[in-house]
Amino acid sequence: MGSVRKASAWLGLVEDNDERYYADEYAEYSEGAETADAWVTDPRVRVASESAQAESRRIATVSPTCFRDARNIGELFREGVPVIVNLTSLESGDAKRVVDFAAGLTFGLRGSIERVATRVFLLSPAHTQVVTGEPQGRPQDGFYNQS
Incomplete structure (x- = not known):
């Protein structure tokens, strides 16, 4: 698989069908298992339904x-x-x-x-959280303690 193909597969633009890169421990997932937790790496993350x-x-x-x-x-x-x-x-x-x-x-x-x-x-909307790029602890009156 070429580097452009790998990058495209990583971005989800093309389907990754190259089975050489899957180890035996992941074989159960490469067969098309449709479990919601199949690709979740963090146990705190829960996948909601696709429509949600x-x-x-x-x-x-x-x-x-x-x-x-x-x-x-x-x-x-x-x-x-x-x-x-x-x-x-x-x-x-x-x-x-x-x-x-x-x-x-x-x-x-x-x-x-x-x-x-x-x-x-x-x-x-009320249920949406807007996150700004501003650091939380930054002083508002100057740049690095300068006035």
Whole structure:
């Protein structure tokens, strides 16, 4: 198996059918066993059903062109899908209306709204945890104790 094929198989882009690389201890899994714990390496990790995993993995990106497109944002968010709203193509008046709509939507469904960039917002449902790249113990007033 070539290195490109190995990388593609590791990424899940192609099926890994090369049986030479499986040791005898893994033979029970290479025969197509359909157990949920077959590929789990950490005993603390539990695999949910595929439909639940697919639901939790969905994130929608919406770039409305007018205020009428706010309905699509609301329908996705009501389904529990996190929505990234890109308002760069809207005029400022319509963008403010969409942000007001999104703020009311997140308040009513107990979610959260967060500004990601200029005129780009993330709407997160109540069951979704947003993790930032900021370290927890970093001082907020300076860089390495500098003011």
